Amino acid sequence: MSRHTTQRLAFALLTLAAIVTTAPIVLIVGYIAATGLPAVSWEFLTTMPRDGMRAGGIWPAIVGTGLLTAGTGLVAVPLGIAAAIYLAEYAKDTTLTRAIRIAIINLAGIPSVVYGLFGLGLFVLFLNFGTSILAGCLTLAIMTLPVIISTAEEALRAVPQSFRVVSISLGGTKWQTIRRVVLPQALPGILTGVILGLERAAGETAPILFTAAAFFLPQLPGSAMDATMALPYHLFVISTQIPGMPIQIQYGTALVLLVFVLSMNLIATVIRARARAQRQW
């Protein structure tokens, strides 16, 4: 075989591999969109479910997922960024900090249902929060923290050391240096991590299954101590628990969840691309 032919063959194989890996994604999204789109209407997005959820909309599930995601962010973002700043800027390289870092990496790999069980034990039962948005947010926050911490730490470490030295040499304190130079430079990377973490929180069922999610509620939650409906759990319910469920509603719900999560992903991508274009180092 001539070198030219080998080259062509390799190129063809690689292209094929790329197609094979992307095809399922395109098929899944395409199928969900095609099947679910007819069900999605203004009414579907903004009204309560009716007739044992076989008709009507998914408004309370959308609201619930929004609340859970926002509440998770409220807890996990400040905590995660603070922990990342500590690890990247303050912690000395000791056995303890190395242990913390390994723990964080491993936490990211724990199955989400385990977090759910942990949340049930700690927040719902022991702290007596009951099945509530609060318990769900705290559980999701713990699940999200490792992702936020490790991406934020990485983003902080990527800021050149010379910036810190210069700032310190100009009479900056360590904190002034972090706040004025390091954090602004790391922000796009941190935001990307935050969004990716929250995106996972928005789409997970298992962590909220025992901590926050309700099968059906006749009205929207009134406080953080109430249970709530949520898109991923609602999807699970209407796909497996209710006989005679119209398939369009199932796929319509899946489509809404998908759009919710993908648009967060899109925002993260845009932030990253813009920061890369503007970066001065």
Place this chain on the structure above:
Amino acid sequence: MTTPPPAKITIERLSVQYRDGTESLRDISLSIPAHQITVLFGPAGGGKSTLLRALNRLNDLVDGVRVTGRILLDGEEISGPGVDTVALRRRVGMVFAQPVPLPMSIRQNVVYGLELAGVRDAARREWELEKALRAAALWDEVQDRLDAPAVALSGGQQQRLCLARVLALEPEVILLDEPTSGLDPISTAKVEQSLQEIKRLYTVVIVPHSVQQAARLADQAAFFLQGELVETAAGRELFVTPREARTNDYVTGRFG
């Protein structure tokens, strides 16, 4: 006999050791006169940068550094524990070999130190900005693009910006570590000229990038070899009639 000029900085038996055991400075004693240019020169690895970093405590940022001996600034010890290093670095500014503009505009770079020091008065900052840029011989080139990103400047302009950034703080001592190593001859001449002008107001300690530059700038010169201070002399003496053979070999280009 003229009396020697008063010492701004006195270094007494200073030794610096890095964590890996490298002894970068061994038992250095040196007096740095006020309002003069002191030149620290010698071959690579001699400990010149280490000495500069000891003077404004940037060695503190290196893990596991051991410093013994004393450094006095205006008779006050600045080398021990318990020194307010933030205040010290405002009095002893530093320009590095590689110009590192902070990722902000030209204006923000120059007033950065003032903002950190809590200077709220915007008019005063503007005034210091212009004064510092003029002193660093950069004003004419940047006055109508002060809000442009500092990285857009040429290497030579960036280095003068770094000088201006330090001057804006109105420190008492300015340390320069091979500030012209990346510059063309014209930019180098500009920087050297501003150094000659600012020494009336400041005490300057510089590591030059060549023996020629050392000879051009020195009011006092100190020759460093492998962590040792070989000899010190006023003016151009070291370059004309060095006492030590090792200095002679270096300035005549026989090694280094």
